[in-house]
Amino acid sequence: MQSVAGAYLALLAARGVNFLFGNGGTDFAPIIEAYAEAAQKGVTVPRPILATHENLAVSMAHGYAMVSRAIPAVMVHVSVGTANMVCPAMNAARENVGMLLSAGRSPVTESGMFGARDGYIHWSQEMYDQAGLIREFVKWDYELRNAEQLETVVDRALAIAASEPRGPVYLSLPREVLGLPAAAGSVSSVSRLHAAAPAAPDASAIETAAEWLATAERPLIIAANGGRDPAGFAALDAFAERFAIPVAQHKPRYLSLRSSHPMNVGYDPTRLVADADLIIVIESDAPWFPAQAQPVPSCKVIQCGFDPLFTRIPIRGFPSDLGLTGSTAAILARLTDALAGRLDESRLKARRDDIAAKRASMLAQWDATGAAAAARVPLSPAWVSRCISDAKDADAIVVNEYTLMVEHCSFEKPDCYFGSSAASGLGWGAGAALGAKLAAPNRQAMAVLGDGAYLFSNPVSVHHAAAMHGLPVLFVVMNNSMWGAVRSSTLAMYPDGFASRSNELPFTSLGPLPALEQICIAAGGYGERVEEPAALPAALQRALHAVKNERRQALLNVICGIE
Ligand SMILES: Cc1ncc(C[n+]2csc(CCOP(=O)(O)OP(=O)(O)O)c2C)c(N)n1
């Protein structure tokens, strides 16, 4: 007879959940039994993707979801697995990535019931509030209480995860409940509990925004995640071009504008902010750093997004003279309609010329930096970024945690560049690239990582998963043997302090590091250490050849200096 676990898996598959990323324990017994039963009876269930660390399981799910926009499921082992899942859940929550996180619960009965406690851990792993470990980062949490409520619980979880702004939800699954016989009666073949339609921008707020835009002399758009939806990427391309508005991207996670766009004014809004008389912020939690730049008092600021005030962030004081709620594509489409005939073409032409001049000097400066970087030993991150950009396919997926310098790369299409979450829980990028490859098996996928980020990712687990699940990804580690960001933040806070006059700073230097390329080789992958700048392009070709032609993962350990 089918168990609740079996019904659960079948229901997930019926609702389009194609993958269950998992890291198991004793709570998995009914799930594993149900998988075996499903295999023997030909029942469709989500493909199980084993990951030997929870951070990897959730990061893979994140990468899969950010590329596919489908909702994946993750299951981990009770309280302890949930604890390990918190950091990657925070990454997903801050980026509004929808996923169904779940964990078993230690059996609550001490004997008698089927599935009752049979290990000493079943006493000590129980918590008063297991979901409380992760509640701050999920939109909803619940514990499955009985067989009868299975369909409602699953459909509600998936609908909430997929409603904008998206995010993880959490479901705990007690072992005794998973082991119960499934409820009698059929499950609806189609969910009657769908994701809610997104909020649409308010018409009068759009009118106000259009009025401000029509009179602004020096408007500026700052975006971080306008490209979360490819329609947003396309909409911003057209909008910025049509109305001659420069776009600065600040710490992009989903690239919002192609590199070659005439209105693309780079990735540092600091100088532009003070010059603007109207700023449109698109899906950007931290559009600029107030300590470095402030808009002039008369500059109006419009915040746009599914949650323009970022209510999940406790303190965020960026001005919001007007908040437009909705998708980037919808907001820009309404604004385009409202602006029809209101902007004088000669004014736009002058603005275009001005931005073209600014852009030309910015590009010249990047070129000069790139050229100067080309011969540096140890290698410069700017040079490594250029080489990666030249080597990748036009539609390659590049996951950046977080050492790739976007200004030295060319990204022309949506969904090709993904930066690490604003939460920056390190150890995300390698797993995210594996998940991205799962979502888009025919596209080249690579992860560009700092040595610190790579070590946080549980590298042995990452390479094991890549081999086990057939996911040939290229990992490029920019290895400066250091937590460079920790070092630079110390020097920024104490520019003339003791640390600035010290050769060795504690908690920053990582050397001597293991030969990182050997970790990939040990898992059957290709690996190479690169120490000469001139050797990098050919090394990238060899690594990409292994990925493409041998379908093996590859890792380049690129010995870098500090930028
Ligand atoms: C889970 C977690 N722990 C610690 C940090 C703090 N942190 C931010 S950047 C960084 C160093 C990253 O080093 P690496 O990837 O080598 O890049 P580098 O700064 O050297 O360029 C650390 C430790 C973090 N973001 N996340």
Ligand SMILES: [Mg+2]
């Ligand atoms: Mg480093």
